[in-house]
Amino acid sequence: MWTVVACLVPPLVLSVFVFGIRTLIITAVSVASCVAMEAISQKAMGRKVTVSDGSAVITGMLLAFVIPPGVSYWLPILGAVMAIYIGKHLLGGIGYNIFNPALLARAFLLATFPVAMTSAWLPPLHNTAIFSTLGTAVDAVSTATPLAVLKTQGAAALAAQFGTAPNIYTTFFLGWRPGAIGETSGLLILLGGLYLMYRRYITWHIPVSVLGTIALLSWIFGGPTHFTGDPLLAILSGGAMLGAFFMANDYVTSPTVRTSQLIYGIGVGAITVLIRLKGGYPEGICYAILLMNPVSPVLDRLLKPKRFAPPLGGAK
Amino acid sequence: MSALLTFPKGGVHPPEAKGQTAGLAIEVMPVPDELEIILGQHIGAPCTPLVKKGDTVAEGDLIGEVTKGLGSPIHASSAGTVKQLGVSAHPMRVSAPSITIQTDRQAPPRRYERTDWSGLGREELLKKIQAAGIIGVGGAGFPTHAKLSPPPDSKIDTLILNGAECEPYITADHRQMLEHPAEIVEGARIIMKVLGVSTCFIGIEANKPDAIAAMEKAAAAGGGGQVQVRAMKVKYPQGSEKQLIQTLTGRKVPGFALPSAVGVVVHNVSTTKAIYDAVVLGKPLYEKVVTIAGKGIKRPANLLVKVGTRVRDIVDYLGGVTPELAKIVYGGPMMGFAASSLDIPVTKTTSSVLFLAGEEIDTRPHSQCIRCGWCIEACPMGLEPKEIAIYVEAGRAQETAQFGVFECFECGCCSYVCPAKRPLVQLVRLAKMKAKR
Numbered sequence: 069m070w071t072v073v074a075c076l077v078p079p080l081v082l083s084v085f086v087f088g089i090r091t092l093i094i095t096a097v098s099v100a101s102c103v104a105m106e107a108i109s110q111k112a113m114g115r116k117v118t119v120s121d122g123s124a125v126i127t128g129m130l131l132a133f134v135i136p137p138g139v140s141y142w143l144p145i146l147g148a149v150m151a152i153y154i155g156k157h158l159l160g161g162i163g164y165n166i167f168n169p170a171l172l173a174r175a176f177l178l179a180t181f182p183v184a185m186t187s188a189w190l191p192p193l194h195n196t197a198i199f200s201t202l203g204t205a206v207d208a209v210s211t212a213t214p215l216a217v218l219k220t221q222g223a224a225a226l227a228a229q230f231g232t233a234p235n236i237y238t239t240f241f242l243g244w245r246p247g248a249i250g251e252t253s254g255l256l257i258l259l260g261g262l263y264l265m266y267r268r269y270i271t272w273h274i275p276v277s278v279l280g281t282i283a284l285l286s287w288i289f290g291g292p293t294h295f296t297g298d299p300l301l302a303i304l305s306g307g308a309m310l311g312a313f314f315m316a317n318d319y320v321t322s323p324t325v326r327t328s329q330l331i332y333g334i335g336v337g338a339i340t341v342l343i344r345l346k347g348g349y350p351e352g353i354c355y356a357i358l359l360m361n362p363v364s365p366v367l368d369r370l371l372k373p374k375r376f377a378p379p380l381g382g383a384k
Numbered sequence: 385m386s387a388l389l390t391f392p393k394g395g396v397h398p399p400e401a402k403g404q405t406a407g408l409a410i411e412v413m414p415v416p417d418e419l420e421i422i423l424g425q426h427i428g429a430p431c432t433p434l435v436k437k438g439d440t441v442a443e444g445d446l447i448g449e450v451t452k453g454l455g456s457p458i459h460a461s462s463a464g465t466v467k468q469l470g471v472s473a474h475p476m477r478v479s480a481p482s483i484t485i486q487t488d489r490q491a492p493p494r495r496y497e498r499t500d501w502s503g504l505g506r507e508e509l510l511k512k513i514q515a516a517g518i519i520g521v522g523g524a525g526f527p528t529h530a531k532l533s534p535p536p537d538s539k540i541d542t543l544i545l546n547g548a549e550c551e552p553y554i555t556a557d558h559r560q561m562l563e564h565p566a567e568i569v570e571g572a573r574i575i576m577k578v579l580g581v582s583t584c585f586i587g588i589e590a591n592k593p594d595a596i597a598a599m600e601k602a603a604a605a606g607g608g609g610q611v612q613v614r615a616m617k618v619k620y621p622q623g624s625e626k627q628l629i630q631t632l633t634g635r636k637v638p639g640f641a642l643p644s645a646v647g648v649v650v651h652n653v654s655t656t657k658a659i660y661d662a663v664v665l666g667k668p669l670y671e672k673v674v675t676i677a678g679k680g681i682k683r684p685a686n687l688l689v690k691v692g693t694r695v696r697d698i699v700d701y702l703g704g705v706t707p708e709l710a711k712i713v714y715g716g717p718m719m720g721f722a723a724s725s726l727d728i729p730v731t732k733t734t735s736s737v738l739f740l741a742g743e744e745i746d747t748r749p750h751s752q753c754i755r756c757g758w759c760i761e762a763c764p765m766g767l768e769p770k771e772i773a774i775y776v777e778a779g780r781a782q783e784t785a786q787f788g789v790f791e792c793f794e795c796g797c798c799s800y801v802c803p804a805k806r807p808l809v810q811l812v813r814l815a816k817m818k819a820k821r
C-alpha cells in the first residue's frame with residue numbers, strides 16, 4: 069500500500085509548482101481527515117483499527133487529487149467523511165466496499181457544492197510564486213479546465229487558450245494546465261503506473277482498456293465529423309490518466325479476472341466518452357468508474373477462469 | 385525448431401537456477417558408516433521388516449516386504465549389519481519406522497550382469513519391477529507396478545516419459561538423460577511392452593538442449609521408431625502430470641481421475657532408468673541421484689547416493705555448509721518442504737536437497753490480499769486461490785469445495801506470484817484438509 073502512496077507523491081509535488089502550496093495543504097487536510105475518519109469508524113464499529121496499512125492515506129490523497137485546487141480548505145474534510153465512513157465502512161466494509169471511496173466522495177461533493185467543485189480551478193502559475201494562492205479568496209482568479217472550454221466553447225477556443233498541437237500535448241503531458249490537483253500530469257501518473265506494473269501490483273489490462281477505449285471513441289465521435297476527434301488530447305485531458313491508472317484500478321472495486329478487467333475497462337472508457345460528449349459534465353471518468361464498480365463482482369462471477377478439467381459427472 | 389509445446393493456462397517462470405549443477409557429472413558418493421532406510425518409502429502401508437538386530441545383510445538383499453495393501457519392497461542399500469529397528473525423521477511425515485544398517489565398507493560393490501528380457505512376457509516383467517521395489521522416484525512415490533497395471537477397461541495408447549524437470553535448481557533427471565540415454569530408452573521399451581502401446585513421447589524442457597540431443601540420438605538408435613523426443617517450453621509446472629499430458633497429447637485428465645482415463649501412462653525418466661536396472665540388470669532400486677545445490681553448500685553436486693544416506697553425511701562429504709545458509713529444503717523450491725534437521729535420510733523419492741542462502745529465498749512479510757488477480761492468472765488448474773484463501777481465513781474452509789480445492793496439486797504458482805506474499809498454498813492445503821469432498 070505504501071508503494072502506491074509513493075507513486076502518488078510526484079504528481080502532488082508537481083501540483084505545488086503548478087497551482088501553489090495550497091494543493092499541499094488541501095491534500096494534507098484530506099489525508100489527515102481520512103485517516104482520522106478511518107480510525108473513528110473502526111473504533112465505533114468495534115473493529116480492529118488498521119490505519120497503519122496506508123489505505124486511508126491513499127484514499128485521502130486520491131480524494132484531494134480529484135478536487136479543484138481552489139476549493140476551501142474544509143471541503144476535503146466533508147469528503148473524507150463521505151469517502152471513509154459511508155463509502156468504505158457502511159457500503160460493504162473494508163476490502164468489500166462496492167464503490168471507490170474517493171470517487172464516491174467526489175460525486176457527493178459535486179452534487180452538494182456544485183459551484184466550488186466546478187469553478188474553483190486555478191490557472192497554472194508562470195513563476196515559482198507558489199505561495200501566491202495561499203489565501204481563501206482564490207475563486208476570483210478561477211479559470212476553466214480544457215475539457216470545459218472544449219465543451220462549452222469548442223475546439224477553436226481551446227486552441228486559443230492552450231495552444232495547438234503538438235505544443236498542447238507537451239504542455240498537458242507535463243501537467244501545466246488547469247485541472248484537479250493530481251490529475252494534470254500525464255507523465256508523472258504514467259511513471260507511477262508503470263512502476264506499479266513493474267512491481268506487479270497492477271496489470272496493464274484496466275489502464276490500457278480504459279485509455280484505449282477513450283482514445284478510440286474520442287477519435288471516432290469527438291470531432292465535428294466522424295474520425296476527426298483528437299485521441300491524444302482526449303487521454304491527456306481531464307482525469308483520464310489518473311482515473312485509468314489509480315482509480316479504475318482500485319484493488320477492491322475492480323475485477324480480478326483478466327477478461328473481466330478488460331470488459332470493465334472498456335465500459336469505463338465508453339461511459340467516460342459518452343458523458344464527455346453527450347452528458348452534462350465536461351468530464352465523466354468519475355461517474356464512469358462509479359457506474360462500473362458494482363458490475364465488477366458480476367463480471368468476475370460470469371467470467372470465472374475455466375477450471376482445468378472438473379471431475380467427471382459434475383461431482384465436487 | 386517449430387514453436388515449443390506447452391500447456392495453455394497458467395504457470396510461472398521462476399529463476400531456473402540450474403547452472404550450479406547442470407554441468408556436473410553424476411558423482412558416486414562413498415558409502416557412509418550408517419544408513420537409515422525408511423520402511424515406507426512410497427504411498428501406501430510401510431513394509432514389514434524381514435531382518436532383526438544383529439543380522440548381516442548383503443547389498444541388494446530384501447529387508448522389508450509388503451504384507452498388506454499397496455506397497456513396494458525395500459532392499460539393503462549396502463552390505464553391513466542391522467544396528468537397530470527404529471524410527472527416523474522423515475522429510476514430509478513427522479517420523480517413520482526404519483532400519484539402521486552399520487555398513488561394511490570393505491565389502492566389494494555387488495555386480496549385476498546384463499540379461500536378455502526379450503523373451504519375458506508382461507506378467508514376468510511386472511513381477512521383476514515389483515520385486516525390485518520401484519516407485520515413482522520423481523514425485524509422490526506411487527508403486528510403479530501398480531501404475532503399470534491400469535484398470536482393465538482403460539485403453540492405454542501412449543506412454544509419456546517425464547523429463548521436464550521444471551523445478552528450479554534440480555538437475556538429477558537432466559544428468560540421467562545425459563549419462564544414461566540408452567538405458568532410459570530401453571526402459572521405455574520395457575514399459576511399452578508391459579502396457580502394449582506403440583507410442584512413447586519423451587517430454588523435455590527446452591533449457592536442456594544437450595539432454596534433448598542425447599535422448600533423440602538414443603531414441604533413434606534403440607527406440608524402434610516408436611520413441612519420440614518432444615522439446616517443451618520452459619514453464620513451471622511443465623512437469624506436472626496433467627499439464628504434461630495436455631502439452632504432449634492435447635488430452636485433459638478430468639478431476640480425481642488418473643491419466644489412464646485418457647489413455648496415457650506417465651513415468652519419470654529416472655524411474656524409467658530404474659526399470660531398466662531392475663529388468664535388464666536385475667538390480668533393485670536402492671540408489672538415488674540427488675541434486676545438492678544452493679549458495680548455502682560448499683560444493684554443489686549431483687550425487688549418486690545409497691537410499692538411507694543421512695543428509696548430514698552428504699553435507700560432510702561436500703565440505704560443509706557456508707555461512708550464508710538460511711534455509712534447507714527437501715525437494716524443489718516450489719513444492720519442497722523446509723527441513724528442520726540434517727538427520728533426515730534420503731529416500732527413493734528424494735530428488736534434491738537445497739541449501740539456500742538468504743538472497744535465494746523470499747522473506748518479505750505477507751499482507752492482505754490486494755486483489756490483483758495474479759494468482760488466478762498463474763494457477764494452471766484454473767482455480768481462484770485468493771478466494772479459497774479468504775474463505776479459509778474467514779473460518780469457512782468447509783465451503784471451499786465449490787472452488788475446486790481438490791483439483792489443486794500444490795504446485796505453488798499462486799504463492800510464487802502473489803505480490804502480497806500470501807501463503808496461498810498453505811491456506812489451500814488447509815482448505816483441503818477441512819473441506820468435504
Ligand code: SF4
Binds near residue numbers: 764765794798812
Ligand atoms: S491453487 Fe493449487 S494448483 Fe493452483 S496455483 Fe495454487 S498451488 Fe497451484
Ligand code: SF4
Binds near residue numbers: 757760804808
Ligand atoms: S496474488 Fe495475492 S494479492 Fe493478488 S489476488 Fe491473489 S492472493 Fe490476492
